[in-house]
Amino acid sequence: MIAVDERAERIAHDFPILARRTSRGKRLAFLDSAASSQKPRAVLDALVNFYERDYANIHRGVYELAERATNAFEGAREKVAGFINAEPAEIVWTRNTTEAINLVSFSWGMQNLRPGDAILTSQLEHHSNLVPWQLLAAKTGAELRFIEVDEFGIHRLDDLDRKLEGVKLVAVSHVSNSLGTILPLAEIVPRAHAAGAVVLVDAAQSVPHMEVDVRALDVDFLAASGHKMCGPTGIGFLYGKRALLEAMPPFLTGGDMIKSVGYEQTTFNEIPWKFEAGTSNIADAVALGAAVDYLQEIGMGWIRDHERSLTAYALERLRELEPRGLAVYGPPAGTERGGIISFNFGDIHAHDLASLLDVEGVAVRAGHHCTMPLMEKMGWPATARASFYLYNTEEDVEQLISALHKAAQIFKLA
Amino acid sequence: MEDFYKEYILDHYRNPRNFGHLERVDASAEDLNPLCGDKIKFELEIEDGRVKDVRFSGKGCAISQASASMLTEEIKGQKLEDVARLPISKVLENIGIGISPTRMKCATLGLKVLKSAALGEIAGWPDEDVTGTTASRP
Numbered sequence: 001m002i003a004v005d006e007r008a009e010r011i012a013h014d015f016p017i018l019a020r021r022t023s024r025g026k027r028l029a030f031l032d033s034a035a036s037s038q039k040p041r042a043v044l045d046a047l048v049n050f051y052e053r054d055y056a057n058i059h060r061g062v063y064e065l066a067e068r069a070t071n072a073f074e075g076a077r078e079k080v081a082g083f084i085n086a087e088p089a090e091i092v093w094t095r096n097t098t099e100a101i102n103l104v105s106f107s108w109g110m111q112n113l114r115p116g117d118a119i120l121t122s123q124l125e126h127h128s129n130l131v132p133w134q135l136l137a138a139k140t141g142a143e144l145r146f147i148e149v150d151e152f153g154i155h156r157l158d159d160l161d162r163k164l165e166g167v168k169l170v171a172v173s174h175v176s177n178s179l180g181t182i183l184p185l186a187e188i189v190p191r192a193h194a195a196g197a198v199v200l201v202d203a204a205q206s207v208p209h210m211e212v213d214v215r216a217l218d219v220d221f222l223a224a225s226g227h228k229m230c231g232p233t234g235i236g237f238l239y240g241k242r243a244l245l246e247a248m249p250p251f252l253t254g255g256d257m258i259k260s261v262g263y264e265q266t267t268f269n270e271i272p273w274k275f276e277a278g279t280s281n282i283a284d285a286v287a288l289g290a291a292v293d294y295l296q297e298i299g300m301g302w303i304r305d306h307e308r309s310l311t312a313y314a315l316e317r318l319r320e321l322e323p324r325g326l327a328v329y330g331p332p333a334g335t336e337r338g339g340i341i342s343f344n345f346g347d348i349h350a351h352d353l354a355s356l357l358d359v360e361g362v363a364v365r366a367g368h369h370c371t372m373p374l375m376e377k378m379g380w381p382a383t384a385r386a387s388f389y390l391y392n393t394e395e396d397v398e399q400l401i402s403a404l405h406k407a408a409q410i411f412k413l414a
Numbered sequence: 415m416e417d418f419y420k421e422y423i424l425d426h427y428r429n430p431r432n433f434g435h436l437e438r439v440d441a442s443a444e445d446l447n448p449l450c451g452d453k454i455k456f457e458l459e460i461e462d463g464r465v466k467d468v469r470f471s472g473k474g475c476a477i478s479q480a481s482a483s484m485l486t487e488e489i490k491g492q493k494l495e496d497v498a499r500l501p502i503s504k505v506l507e508n509i510g511i512g513i514s515p516t517r518m519k520c521a522t523l524g525l526k527v528l529k530s531a532a533l534g535e536i537a538g539w540p541d542e543d544v545t546g547t548t549a550s551r552p
């Protein structure tokens with residue numbers, strides 16, 4: 001644990017923003033990486049260097065710069081593919097997880113769903129893995145079903161096979177952004193396939209934090225966001241099995257996604273470019289490649305271990321506040337969970353709590369975390385959420401705990 | 415941090431004034447702040463164009479609840495036109511602590527709801543943005 005923390009402290013130095021004081025002169029304890037992570041110097045440098053040395057539009061240029069830019073852009077795709085054990089052709093650049101899910105919904109969904117079919121998702125989903133399916137169900141006449149979760153936010157899988165009857169698509173998140181619940185994909189995917197369903201995984205909260213191998217998991221689609229994995233905003237990706245992507249119609253259309261265009265007819269490009277209409281977010285893709293290099297250098301195994309021990313430590317320290325009314329949600333202590341802890345404190349509303357913590361330099365999120373139906377089901381108007389990443393240390397947890405004690409004092413909790 | 419949440423804000427949060435429902439409701443409105451899930455409803459009893467009685471209900475953060483509670487104390491007996499013209503500065507003054515842009519919606523939710531309740535009862539109110547809620551960030 002101590003050695004792990006020392007390494008995290010060294011890692012924190014790679015992130016320029018973490019060295020900055022808040023406007024009140026406090027040390028920054030950044031505990032909101034589930035919303036978006038901070039960026040290491042290596043990624044910032046890659047972005048600037050690319051613009052300074054290698055930038056031009058890609059693919060069509062014949063001059064040297066265009067070639068260098070194309071190589072960097074496609075090289076980044078190879079890095080992302082290697083990161084999750086896919087082929088480069090199976091990686092489609094998108095803006096983020098949300099766009100990747102919408103791509104599947106509009107392209108695969110409109111092509112494959114008929115009235116009477118069903119889509120199975122869960123009660124834990126982020127709005128971006130729920131709203132597209134609500135709309136798709138409405139458009140195609142398919143039924144939307146839910147895997148239920150218990151009071152800890154753990155999926156109930158006993159009736160999964162019954163729920164899978166008639167299901168064409170299972171769309172579930174790997175790690176819940178509200179509660180940190182980890183979905184046992186190894187158990188679900190084979191059962192979904194046996195029922196004839198295709199499986200889409202919202203990996204926004206897993207790919208940045210643990211080793212994810214799309215071949216080993218045998219998932220059909222997987223979506224993730226660069227900005228949550230040390231990369232820049234505006235770039236994310238969709239993984240899709242080659243055969244599925246090849247059979248799908250394009251999503252957006254226009255330049256770059258074509259092979260040849262006549263006035264009447266167009267032949268589409270091969271995958272993955274068939275899905276990348278218009279000039280791509282070239283530089284951010286390149287910088288995401290640098291983020292993947294950075295994460296791999298540190299090691300996803302180490303990152304997962306670090307977050308696991310830091311989360312266990314935080315859960316243990318939070319217990320000392322239980323007598324004053326602190327309630328932690330999500331999987332019970334001792335259960336595997338991601339580095340995400342949702343909580344409430346006495347009668348302090350989560351937003352007030354987040355404001356009070358902010359004064360002490362502790363950045364946590366408060367609200368419904370884009371999971372409004374889940375909050376409604378659980379009966380929580382809002383929760384505060386602390387989430388960890390590779391650069392967080394025990395010192396961040398200490399700062400959180402002492403800020404919580406101060407909040408209790410201000411709100412005069414017993 | 416010590417004076418960040420003033421004593422009277424906590425008092426209004428934990429013991430909201432005029433909280434609940436009216437027997438006779440002449441005007442009402444409700445709204446929610448999607449950011450934090452705060453929900454507020456205002457009910458007004460109106461006599462001769464003035465607020466005779468008022469209740470609010472809902473739940474949310476200390477800022478939104480205290481701000482609504484303080485408003486209820488101020489508007490009894492006021493003309494509807496005056497209620498509809500209450501400026502945002504009024505609630506900020508009531509709260510008395512610096513409000514960050516992200517918390518502004520919490521602070522002004524009660525005012526927004528109260529104004530729409532009052533406005534609904536004023537015939538032919540000029541088509542201007544008296545609620546002060548246009549162009550706010552999501």
Ligand SMILES: Cc1ncc(COP(=O)(O)O)c(C=O)c1O
Nearest residue numbers: 096097098126128173177204225
């Ligand atoms: C589980 C999950 N899915 C989807 C998203 C959406 O990600 P993005 O906003 O980058 O599209 C998030 C981000 O908050 C998330 O946590």
